[in-house]
Amino acid sequence: xxxxxxxxxxxxxxxxxxxxxxxxxxxxAVVFDMGGKFDKSFNExxxxxxxxxxxxxxxxxxxxxxxNETQFEQAHRRFAQRGQDPILGVGFTQANAIEKIAKxxxxxxxxxxxxxxxLPNVQSVLFKEHEGSFLVGVLAALASKxxxxxxxxxxxxxLIRRFACGYEQGIKYANPNAExxxxxxxxxxxxxxxxxxxxxxxxxxFERGADxxxxxAGGTGIGVYQAAKDRGKLAIGVDSNQNHLHPGTMLxxxxxxxxxxxxxxFKLAMGGTWxxxxxxxxxKDGGVDWALDQYNxxxxxxxxxxxxxxxxADIISGKIKVHDYMSSNSCTY
Amino acid sequence: xxxxxQPLPAWVDIGLIPIVNVLLAFVVVGLIVLSIGVNPFxxxxxxxxxxxxYPEAIGYTLYYTTNFIFTGLAVAVAFHAGLxxxxxxxxxxxxxxxxxLVLLALDAVLPPLLLVPLAVLxxxxxxxxxxxxxxxxxxxxxxxxxxxxxxxxxxxAAVMVYLMVNVLIAPGSMSPESREFAAxxxxxxxxxxxxxxxxxxxxxxxxxxxxxxxxxxxxVWLFLWHTPWGYALRTMGHNPNAAIYAGIDIRRMxxxxxxxxxxxxxxxxxxxxxxxxxxxxxxxxAGYGFAGIAVALMGRxxxxxxxxASLLFGILQQGGAELAFDxxxxxxxxxxxxxxxxxxxxxxxxxVTKPALEALFQWLHTRSDNAPAADAAEA
Numbered sequence: 001x002x003x004x005x006x007x008x009x010x011x012x013x014x015x016x017x018x019x020x021x022x023x024x025x026x027x028x029a030v031v032f033d034m035g036g037k038f039d040k041s042f043n044e045x046x047x048x049x050x051x052x053x054x055x056x057x058x059x060x061x062x063x064x065x066x067x068n069e070t071q072f073e074q075a076h077r078r079f080a081q082r083g084q085d086p087i088l089g090v091g092f093t094q095a096n097a098i099e100k101i102a103k104x105x106x107x108x109x110x111x112x113x114x115x116x117x118x119l120p121n122v123q124s125v126l127f128k129e130h131e132g133s134f135l136v137g138v139l140a141a142l143a144s145k146x147x148x149x150x151x152x153x154x155x156x157x158x159l160i161r162r163f164a165c166g167y168e169q170g171i172k173y174a175n176p177n178a179e180x181x182x183x184x185x186x187x188x189x190x191x192x193x194x195x196x197x198x199x200x201x202x203x204x205x206f207e208r209g210a211d212x213x214x215x216x217a218g219g220t221g222i223g224v225y226q227a228a229k230d231r232g233k234l235a236i237g238v239d240s241n242q243n244h245l246h247p248g249t250m251l252x253x254x255x256x257x258x259x260x261x262x263x264x265x266f267k268l269a270m271g272g273t274w275x276x277x278x279x280x281x282x283x284k285d286g287g288v289d290w291a292l293d294q295y296n297x298x299x300x301x302x303x304x305x306x307x308x309x310x311x312x313a314d315i316i317s318g319k320i321k322v323h324d325y326m327s328s329n330s331c332t333y
Numbered sequence: 334x335x336x337x338x339q340p341l342p343a344w345v346d347i348g349l350i351p352i353v354n355v356l357l358a359f360v361v362v363g364l365i366v367l368s369i370g371v372n373p374f375x376x377x378x379x380x381x382x383x384x385x386x387y388p389e390a391i392g393y394t395l396y397y398t399t400n401f402i403f404t405g406l407a408v409a410v411a412f413h414a415g416l417x418x419x420x421x422x423x424x425x426x427x428x429x430x431x432x433x434l435v436l437l438a439l440d441a442v443l444p445p446l447l448l449v450p451l452a453v454l455x456x457x458x459x460x461x462x463x464x465x466x467x468x469x470x471x472x473x474x475x476x477x478x479x480x481x482x483x484x485x486x487x488x489x490a491a492v493m494v495y496l497m498v499n500v501l502i503a504p505g506s507m508s509p510e511s512r513e514f515a516a517x518x519x520x521x522x523x524x525x526x527x528x529x530x531x532x533x534x535x536x537x538x539x540x541x542x543x544x545x546x547x548x549x550x551x552x553v554w555l556f557l558w559h560t561p562w563g564y565a566l567r568t569m570g571h572n573p574n575a576a577i578y579a580g581i582d583i584r585r586m587x588x589x590x591x592x593x594x595x596x597x598x599x600x601x602x603x604x605x606x607x608x609x610x611x612x613x614x615x616x617x618x619a620g621y622g623f624a625g626i627a628v629a630l631m632g633r634x635x636x637x638x639x640x641x642a643s644l645l646f647g648i649l650q651q652g653g654a655e656l657a658f659d660x661x662x663x664x665x666x667x668x669x670x671x672x673x674x675x676x677x678x679x680x681x682x683x684x685v686t687k688p689a690l691e692a693l694f695q696w697l698h699t700r701s702d703n704a705p706a707a708d709a710a711e712a
Contacts, residue, residue, distance in 0.1 A: 067665060
């Protein structure tokens with residue numbers, strides 16, 4: 001009996017020690033995208049996940065915001081040299097840097113969001129933005145009284161075309177006669193943080209008859225949502241749940257759970273169950289979704305909700321196939 | 334004997350004043366850093382140590398310096414002709430496109446010894462061509478060059494986004510980037526060259542392009558001050574009417590000045606595309622074109638001044654990144670504030686300390702003049 005108790009105690013002690021050792025071992029770091037940590041959208045979602053991890057584990061997380069493309073490599077190398085592990089890279093622009101540094105430091109674990117690096121020490125996390133965009137497209141078409149809906153993108157790059165393409169399919173699914181107006185904000189990275197221009201583009205689309213606009217443009221979206229509020233029209237948020245920004249005119253948000261990825265990456269690394277490879281998160285995995293909360297509950301009628309939930313179930317079951325722009329570099333479906 | 338105001342000794346004008354300004358800037362920066370709860374001496378140590386403290390850091394600093402030299406020279410050449418070229422950003426972007434197109438087309442065919450010079454020429458040609466259009470519009474159509482060059486930055490960005498997203502993107506790539514160039518299309522890095530002669534240096538983006546930057550400095554100096562074209566160009570800058578009277582064709586001179594300016598800016602593409610990234614991508618210019626204006630003004634439009642100003646900008650860029658790395662309280666935005674203050678004091682406020690120093694030297698001068706007289710009176 002005593003031996004059993006002693007054994008149990010020993011086992012407990014070892015588990016505790018191992019746990020402590022492992023927890024002390026991990027020195028996580030995150031490299032943010034050019035948009036910066038506080039973009040109210042993509043990067044901020046990651047930052048929220050990091051904060052949650054920090055609050056829970058009391059572990060410090062090193063972080064860096066780059067100011068030019070060359071600094072991605074510099075940041076990852078510096079973190080790797082200091083033994084930071086795992087290192088989280090936010091955004092597809094970091095793929096080349098991570099590929100290079102991950103080869104130099106094969107013992108260090110890297111996770112990249114929105115990009116693919118095929119190495120044994122890199123985990124790549126992709127999202128099916130087209131599926132989430134499909135759902136908000138359905139909502140937009142159902143909420144529109146004019147039959148015209150709008151889209152404001154950041155830069156005209158494949159990732160944003162993927163958002164637009166999924167959105168378009170959702171609109172046509174709910175209302176085949178609906179018309180889609182599309183604008184991109186700019187051609188330089190400033191396009192991700194230009195609320196003034198976002199507002200102008202939104203006004204332009206409202207003038208042309210649109211009454212719901214979906215913004216996939218980082219911080220630029222703030223201007224789009226404001227324009228919608230000023231005119232009493234509707235807007236759809238992106239990446240983070242932005243419904244609370246303007247209750248009453250935010251129809252919904254296409255949430256992309258980058259916060260979950262950031263939190264899980266560090267948690268898994270801590271628990272020793274982090275694994276390399278490519279993970280694609282869609283509606284099924286809760287990686288993307290549409291947001292319904294107290295701020296937009298009044299805007300979504302039971303019929304709209306039923307239709308969106310139906311579409312969601314159909315996408316998950318495979319009954320509806322949402323075409324991915326990047327799979328063919330074209331939006332033909 | 335002393336009488337009127339004495340001109341400042343040369344060593345004060347070009348040596349002491351900048352040093353005083355830099356010190357003043359650091360005092361102000363120190364106060365701001367202190368106010369957010371960071372020890373300013375630690376901050377300065379990290380900033381200086383992180384930019385010139387060890388070989389890898391020096392590599393990064395010199396890599397940034399290379400870009401600033403090109404854009405600074407570009408602005409200076411146009412400035413000597415009385416033209417304000419704000420289009421360095423776009424010219425650098427299109428220069429990079431030239432490099433990329435040559436390498437994508439020929440990297441499998443030509444040996445490096447032919448390929449590299451061809452790519453460098455392409456950078457110059459594309460940059461020059463991009464600057465030549467606003468130059469033509471200014472010289473023959475009277476559209477102001479400041480406006481047109483700014484607008485050409487946006488056109489360049491739009492052209493690049495279109496080409497990268499629709500034409501040059503590597504098949505199956507997530508991000509708008511071309512395929513990687515084959516090995517003959519890579520300029521050797523400094524750490525590779527140094528390893529060849531037995532010196533180990535940490536990896537940095539510093540590459541052979543810095544030699545091109547040095548050559549450009551020398552050529553610009555030769556051209557501006559030791560050739561008839563440079564003389565004509567500067568004459569036009571000082572007084573276009575006098576230039577016309579002297580028989581200088583100021584239309585052709587405008588084209589020449591802007592063409593050279595664009596070619597110099599285009600070399601940023603050599604550093605970034607052939608030297609560092611080894612593929613065509615978006616946004617590699619990262620504001621170097623605009624920073625070039627400050628570099629040229631600070632360097633008083635002289636190659637030596639531009640090299641020094643570029644070094645300062647390189648140190649600020651690299652040291653600023655290190656600051657953000659090491660002190661979490663100092664964010665990216667804070668770094669910009671620090672860089673801005675230092676540039677403000679060293680560039681824009683360069684003449685603020687001058688009157689004070691002039692007064693000081695005047696006083697010292699009269700005192701040393703009066704001293705013997707006083708001695709004589711006493712005797």
